[in-house]
Amino acid sequence: MGVEARNNIQVVGAAGAPVLLLCHGFGCDQNIWRPIVDRLSSRFQIVLMDHVGAGASDPAAWDAGKYSQLSGYASDVVEILRELDLRDVVFVGHSVAAMIGALAAIVAPERFDKLIMVTPSPRYVDDGDYRGGFSEADIDELLESLDANYLGWSHAMAPVIMGNPERPDLHAVLDAAFCRTDPACARVFARTTFLSDNRSDLAKVGVATLIIECADDVIAPRTVGAYVHEQIPDSRLVTLDAQGHCPHVSDPDATATAIAAFAAPARP
Amino acid sequence: MIDHADFWDNAPAGHLVLTTDGQIVDVNATLVGWLGRPAQALRGTSFAELLTVGGRIHYETHFVPLLRMTGSLKGVTVDMRTADGSRLPMFLTANVKRATAASPEVWRVTAVDATDRRTYERELLAQRRRAEHEQERARVFANTLRGSLRPPILAPPEGLEAADYYHTASPDDVGGDFYDLFPLSPHTWGFFLGDVAGKGVDAAVVTVLTRHVLRSAAVSDDDPVQVLNNLNTVLLQQMGIAPNRLCTVVYGNLTRSGDGFDVDLASAGHLPPMLLGGDGNAYFADTMGGQAVGMIARPRFFSTRIHLAPGDTLVLYTDGLTEARTGTGTERYDDGGALLRFVRAHTPGSAARIVDALRGLLERMGDGVEDDAAVLAFGVPRQAHHQR
Numbered sequence: 251m252g253v254e255a256r257n258n259i260q261v262v263g264a265a266g267a268p269v270l271l272l273c274h275g276f277g278c279d280q281n282i283w284r285p286i287v288d289r290l291s292s293r294f295q296i297v298l299m300d301h302v303g304a305g306a307s308d309p310a311a312w313d314a315g316k317y318s319q320l321s322g323y324a325s326d327v328v329e330i331l332r333e334l335d336l337r338d339v340v341f342v343g344h345s346v347a348a349m350i351g352a353l354a355a356i357v358a359p360e361r362f363d364k365l366i367m368v369t370p371s372p373r374y375v376d377d378g379d380y381r382g383g384f385s386e387a388d389i390d391e392l393l394e395s396l397d398a399n400y401l402g403w404s405h406a407m408a409p410v411i412m413g414n415p416e417r418p419d420l421h422a423v424l425d426a427a428f429c430r431t432d433p434a435c436a437r438v439f440a441r442t443t444f445l446s447d448n449r450s451d452l453a454k455v456g457v458a459t460l461i462i463e464c465a466d467d468v469i470a471p472r473t474v475g476a477y478v479h480e481q482i483p484d485s486r487l488v489t490l491d492a493q494g495h496c497p498h499v500s501d502p503d504a505t506a507t508a509i510a511a512f513a514a515p516a517r518p
Numbered sequence: 519m520i521d522h523a524d525f526w527d528n529a530p531a532g533h534l535v536l537t538t539d540g541q542i543v544d545v546n547a548t549l550v551g552w553l554g555r556p557a558q559a560l561r562g563t564s565f566a567e568l569l570t571v572g573g574r575i576h577y578e579t580h581f582v583p584l585l586r587m588t589g590s591l592k593g594v595t596v597d598m599r600t601a602d603g604s605r606l607p608m609f610l611t612a613n614v615k616r617a618t619a620a621s622p623e624v625w626r627v628t629a630v631d632a633t634d635r636r637t638y639e640r641e642l643l644a645q646r647r648r649a650e651h652e653q654e655r656a657r658v659f660a661n662t663l664r665g666s667l668r669p670p671i672l673a674p675p676e677g678l679e680a681a682d683y684y685h686t687a688s689p690d691d692v693g694g695d696f697y698d699l700f701p702l703s704p705h706t707w708g709f710f711l712g713d714v715a716g717k718g719v720d721a722a723v724v725t726v727l728t729r730h731v732l733r734s735a736a737v738s739d740d741d742p743v744q745v746l747n748n749l750n751t752v753l754l755q756q757m758g759i760a761p762n763r764l765c766t767v768v769y770g771n772l773t774r775s776g777d778g779f780d781v782d783l784a785s786a787g788h789l790p791p792m793l794l795g796g797d798g799n800a801y802f803a804d805t806m807g808g809q810a811v812g813m814i815a816r817p818r819f820f821s822t823r824i825h826l827a828p829g830d831t832l833v834l835y836t837d838g839l840t841e842a843r844t845g846t847g848t849e850r851y852d853d854g855g856a857l858l859r860f861v862r863a864h865t866p867g868s869a870a871r872i873v874d875a876l877r878g879l880l881e882r883m884g885d886g887v888e889d890d891a892a893v894l895a896f897g898v899p900r901q902a903h904h905q906r
Contacts, residue, residue: 277579282587345579384571391572391597398595398607398636399576400643444575468566469578493539495578499586500538 253333257299257326258306263291268363268514269336271297273327275345276436276443279305282344285502290510297339299330301347303435314438320346320446324353331361338363340513344498345369345470346443349451352482356454365459366509369495370478371470372448380449383471389444396440400433452481459485460512462497462505469495486512532608532629540565540582543624552631554601565627568598570605581610585625589614595632595639607636657690664692667725668892672699675707675772678779678826680896681873685838685880685887693890694721694765695836696729700736705773708736711834711894712767712788724812727756728765742769742784743819746811750786753812763812768834777828778898784821786811789837792861794872796829796900800858800865803832829866831897838891839876842883851883869895 253259260280263270270290272283280298287296300307301323316322327350331339340363343351348370355362374382375389459482463475472489479487488508492501526533532549536542542560550557553568566574573596585591591612597605609632617623664686674680680699687693694714702708710732714724728749735748746769753763766788773780783791783803787810790802808820826832840852851857864875876893 275579278583282583284587384575388571388575391570392575393572395570395573395576395596397643398597398639400639400646468574494582496583496586499583 253326253330256302256308256311257330258308259330259334260298261295262287262298263294263296265295267293267295269297269339270294270509270513271299271327271331271336271339271341273299273341273343273347273351274301274304275343275347276439277345281305282496282499286342286498286506286509289502289506293510293514294340297330297334297336299327301439302326303432303439309432312432312435317435318438318442320350320442320448321353323347323350323442324357327351327354328358328361331358337361340364340366340509342366342368342509342513343370345371345495346446349446349448352448352451352455355457356451359456362457364513365455365457366462366512367459367478368462368498368505369464369467369470369475370461371474372452372478372481373446374444374469375447377447380477381471381473383468383474384444386445389441392440392444393437396433396437449477449481452478453483455482455485457484460508461485461487462508463487463489464492464494464497464501465489466493467495530630534565534627534629536565536625536627538586538623538625540625549629552600552606553598570597570599573597585612585614595636598629607632609635653690660690660692663719663722664890667692667696667722667729669698669700672894673701673707674699674896675701675774675779677774677898678707678772678896679869679899680894681869682895683873683877683880683893685877685891685893687838687887687890691717692719692722693717693838694725695838695890695892696725697834697892697894698729698733699894699896700733702736702771706740707772708733708770709772709834709894709896710767710769711836711892712765712786713836713838713892715764717889724753724763724765727752728767732767732769736769736771740771742771742782743821745769746784746786746817746819750811750815750817754815764810765812766810772896775825778826778830781824781826781832782821783824784808784819786817786819789835789840792833792835792858793824794831794833794861794865794867794897796827796866798866800862802858826896826898828898829900831867831869831872831895833861833869833872833876833893833895835876835894836890836892838887838889839880839893841889842880842891843886843888844883851886868899869897 274280274282279300283298302311303317339361341351348367349372351365355365374384375386376382461475461479463472475487479485490497490501490504494500497505527547532552533546534542535544542563542565545557545560566577569577581591581594594610596608596610598608600606608629610629612625612627615624615626668684672680672682694717697711699709714721731749731752735745739745766786768785768788768791770781770783785808787808792800793803794800803824804822809817840857842851844851864872873893873895880887880891
């Protein structure tokens with residue numbers, strides 16, 4: 251099976267322009283990048299992917315063992331870069347996908363030009379002096395919340411999402427299954443994400459890295475952003491005046507500007 | 519006159535207006551009552567703070583992006599925390615009120631009590647998990663059982679090449695197909711391939727019995743017809759297997775002879791084996807007819823002897839292959855003699871090549887193959903002859 255079908259690869263934007271690989275985190279799928287794609291597709295070639303278990307990835311590729319480790323997702327990213335023969339890629343990963351990108355860049359640095367981490371966290375659970383923001387009991391609550399929405403969020407029950415007449419600017423024709431990942435896969439991804447610990451990997455990241463954090467984010471608080479910045483040798487930190495964990499959705503202008511400025515700085 | 523203010527406050531649902539940052543602008547009296555927190559303490563705080571910490575992650579990673587991207591949120595459940603620390607299961611819907619010249623964009627949120635709903639959803643989920651678990655158990659069980667009905671490895675004599683393929687139509691069911699190829703003496707090998715009526719555990723029980731009887735009967739009898747007679751006797755004696763007693767099977771002995779092997783065959787109502795000649799011609803080995811075992815006390819079986827010379831290959835198969843559906847109608851794959859034409863196109867061919875081709879054919883027919891299908895082939899390689 252090719253990676254295109256496995257990870258529902260979509261390539262859009264300007265052919266021949268610098269390549270951005272946009273990689274979604276826990277929650278939703280590649281469609282979450284639409285506001286960013288709208289703003290950057292004239293200046294970049296953009297590669298979009300769904301993690302196996304999310305969006306329109308191939309359900310037959312699901313392997314609970316492989317995807318109970320972030321390295322399973324990272325090896326998929328490396329395979330995508332190799333099979334599509336992408337080089338000098340600017341990898342943009344949201345949330346846990348920032349760590350997936352870091353792991354991939356450690357394995358195959360020759361494919362990466364730069365890494366952009368949107369609201370990353372190398373460990374969500376507190377550990378000694380390290381403040382990830384959550385306890386293991388909180389992660390159990392998340393799994394409970396996923397379970398509580400298990401039936402309603404199954405693909406079979408996904409309603410058709412209609413346009414909103416009050417908000418014509420919103421994406422009326424989103425896939426009806428947007429955000430409705432297979433609950434069993436989402437459960438595995440949630441555990442993998444929120445019980446992962448990649449703190450020791452950060453120092454091994456050898457490519458230039460931009461960290462984009464939000465001023466007020468309960469999932470990746472600013473102390474975590476500062477930690478990631480401190481640990482990755484060649485890194486810069488940008489704090490957006492944004493609230494929440496998804497600045498690419500809530501503040502697409504500022505997020506796209508930060509991505510573009512780092513990915514393709516204006517020539518002097 | 520409708521009293522809208524009364525409806526806002528006292529509707530049988532909690533209502534909230536949030537800023538696009540998720541701050542509570544206003545909250546109705548119903549929700550204030552449910553939460554046990556005063557309205558003024560709620561205004562200006564983040565809606566997310568009403569949720570459990572783990573639920574907040576779900577909210578931030580799924581619900582908020584959905585609302586922002588699509589303008590509405592339909593039917594998600596959350597746990598809200600009340601002033602006394604208890605949890606309220608809530609069913610949330612939300613939509614977006616667009617910004618106007620006079621007011622910024624806000625989110626309208628409605629929460630209804632989901633305690634009952636949560637209870638039966640939990641029950642449904644538990645049932646679903648149980649069903650998935652049972653299905654997995656059935657699959658593992660079927661897989662193990664299926665494996666035990668086939669030889670782990672074929673043991674052909676030197677100078678004979680053998681190949682086999684078992685096509686599983688359904689991962690959680692067991693068909694009644696079986697086969698084997700095994701040494702009887704330094705000069706003789708036995709083989710069989712057959713199909714017990716029906717499928718599932720009942721068919722598997724008869725299949726196990728049949729394999730066992732054939733292997734034992736082969737030891738004490740040189741005559742393939744007598745081997746089948748023994749099987750017939752045992753199947754008729756065995757109580758409690760009536761619906762699955764019927765069995766079609768080809769049994770044969772292989773003896774080294776000249777430049778190849780003699781094959782003594784007996785058929786109990788099974789599909790005729792096909793002979794792929796080294797000369798490029800393919801035809802049915804002449805074992806049409808004969809009666810199935812397990813039916814009557816003294817069945818007639820058909821027997822014949824053929825010789826496998828270098829380049830010749832014999833192919834045995836079950837009706838999962840010939841009876842595969844090829845369209846939406848009632849057509850079956852072999853209705854018009856398609857199998858012989860297919861095999862002829864691969865003649866001459868080695869055992870490995872013809873089994874490989876048939877495997878490809880079965881895979882291409884996909885869901886059309888409704889029953890398990892077994893294929894066993896053996897032949898005398900030409901090269902081996904030349905080297906000798």
